[in-house]
Amino acid sequence: GAVVSQHPSRVICKSGTSVKIECRSLDFQATTMFWYRQFPKQSLMLMATSNEGSKATYEQGVEKDKFLINHASLTLSTLTVTSAHPEDSSFYICSAIGLAGDYEQYFGPGTRLTVT
């Protein structure tokens, strides 16, 4: 149980375009999902907290207009990188917490974004 998927696993896009990444909890309902970014040889940095039915909360330094987050259902959150630039190239990972209030986070397999 507690499986989180991400789609796509890998995406290459041109500078200036937008790309959407999906995060799904497959076998549980997630009230809260998190989006992280990981640059090469670095640890994960939290970008934003996504709560179902409400606006996402962004960490300091993360542009909310650039990284649009939608959490429309208890099993799906999306991250859209708008007007992507090469410096947005990174590994994006989502995680989810279940309804039971279990504080353990379940992580997706990540999405490798390359902006050319």
Added chain:
Amino acid sequence: KQEVTQIPAALSVPEGENLVLNCSFTDSAIYNLQWFRQDPGKGLTSLLLIQSSQREQTSGRLNASLDKSSGRSTLYIAASQPGDSATYLCALPYGGATNKLIFGTGTLLAVQP
């Protein structure tokens, strides 16, 4: 502000050796601490979660300890195998919330056959 450091940054050991990975944190007021494994280009696999009231957790060849007063946690891997090669990350909640995680800097482990 909570800071999480892992030492060593990289470690190479021969197969069969027992090893210890270290995680240090500056603010001892934590709810829990979690150890993860990350394979190259992959997501995270949760290994162990220790609640603040616990001193250790065990799962197979893994044993994680927690000493809040000294701001330290260790992950002990017994009889290491090449399949244990990965990056190991510790993480703990921060900012007064119980579910926003701050991650350590990671230890890259290579177990040589």
